[in-house]
Amino acid sequence: MNRSIINILCCLISSLIATAQATNNLLPPFEKWKDDKGNFINAHGAGVLSYNGTYYLFGEIKKGKTHLVPNQSWEDYRVDAGGISCYSSKDLVHWKYEGIALAPNKTDSTSDIHISKVIERPKVIYNKRTKQFVMWVHIDKEDYSYAHIGVAVSNSPAGPYKYLQSVQPNGQQSRDMTVFKDDNGKAYLIYSSENNNTMQICELSNDYLSPTKNYIRILENQRREAPAMFKHDGKYYLITSLCSGWDPNAAILSVADSVMGNWVQRGNPCVGKDAATTFNSQSSFVLPLNKGKFIFLADRWNKTNLEDSRYIWLPLTINNGNVEIKYKDEK
Numbered sequence: 001m002n003r004s005i006i007n008i009l010c011c012l013i014s015s016l017i018a019t020a021q022a023t024n025n026l027l028p029p030f031e032k033w034k035d036d037k038g039n040f041i042n043a044h045g046a047g048v049l050s051y052n053g054t055y056y057l058f059g060e061i062k063k064g065k066t067h068l069v070p071n072q073s074w075e076d077y078r079v080d081a082g083g084i085s086c087y088s089s090k091d092l093v094h095w096k097y098e099g100i101a102l103a104p105n106k107t108d109s110t111s112d113i114h115i116s117k118v119i120e121r122p123k124v125i126y127n128k129r130t131k132q133f134v135m136w137v138h139i140d141k142e143d144y145s146y147a148h149i150g151v152a153v154s155n156s157p158a159g160p161y162k163y164l165q166s167v168q169p170n171g172q173q174s175r176d177m178t179v180f181k182d183d184n185g186k187a188y189l190i191y192s193s194e195n196n197n198t199m200q201i202c203e204l205s206n207d208y209l210s211p212t213k214n215y216i217r218i219l220e221n222q223r224r225e226a227p228a229m230f231k232h233d234g235k236y237y238l239i240t241s242l243c244s245g246w247d248p249n250a251a252i253l254s255v256a257d258s259v260m261g262n263w264v265q266r267g268n269p270c271v272g273k274d275a276a277t278t279f280n281s282q283s284s285f286v287l288p289l290n291k292g293k294f295i296f297l298a299d300r301w302n303k304t305n306l307e308d309s310r311y312i313w314l315p316l317t318i319n320n321g322n323v324e325i326k327y328k329d330e331k
Contacts, residue, residue: 047123101159147173169211246303
């Protein structure tokens with residue numbers, strides 16, 4: 001990324017954090033973002049942990065030749081699982097490569113995290129009681145018939161993370177997923193289930209290492225995936241996408257008064273050109289900043305060359321309960 005674009009990004013993000021009034025997109029989607037070593041950032045389906053004044057970005061490593069899994073009813077494009085990367089930043093613009101946070105297994109084909117498997121959508125939260133960083137990821141076979149969720153732990157935010165196990169919460173399928181930690185310290189898994197026909201929300205144990213029996217089914221018969229949950233002024237918000245393979249579609253916002261409450265759909269929060277395809281992307285995470293301002297993280301998948309997939313980071317605002325994600329080309 002050239003110096004002029006970096007300067008523009010610094011100004012934009014500083015403005016968003018300091019004044020909460022930025023209007024342009026934070027990361028030009030037509031650029032490949034580079035880390036401190038000059039390498040392209042490789043962190044897809046990403047999540048961000050804010051800890052002690054530093055942001056940690058975790059994402060899927062997409063590297064190598066893309067192949068199409070045969071005998072599938074959809075375009076099941078894959079690369080060998082590269083594990084989960086980690087980058088750190090103080091300003092959300094300049095990123096230091098911290099290494100592979102969760103390394104794939106290259107020898108044991110029965111392992112959940114073997115390179116032949118699916119390791120997707122990592123999300124990390126910190127447990128103040130145990131002083132451990134807990135990572136949850138979607139674990140699957142390449143034909144997506146396994147539908148598990150895996151957990152790993154570390155004593156430091158950047159890792160390395162030790163993989164523990166995978167589960168199906170309360171015997172339920174888990175595919176696209178995220179993790180949400182509430183202000184009171186309780187944490188929840190949110191995941192596509194029942195062949196993606198519902199979303200489910202399941203409370204985690206106090207150590208965040210296992211699902212509890214407290215769970216609900218939401219968005220029934222809605223075919224949703226790619227969940228991203230956030231909170232503002234006592235209300236809970238959930239952005240999801242429709243299931244359309246690697247191809248983009250319209251995001252849908254749902255709102256509730258409690259995590260385990262009644263979730264009501266509110267329509268597409270995206271505004272402007274290409275809003276019907278979430279600006280040609282799919283949601284991965286919403287990062288809270290301050291004063292009702294957030295950053296919406298999404299992937300622009302290149303299904304036939306997944307290593308070349310891009311990202312967009314856009315300002316998300318909430319005014320009087322109304323959520324808007326606006327896209328504006330950088331001038």
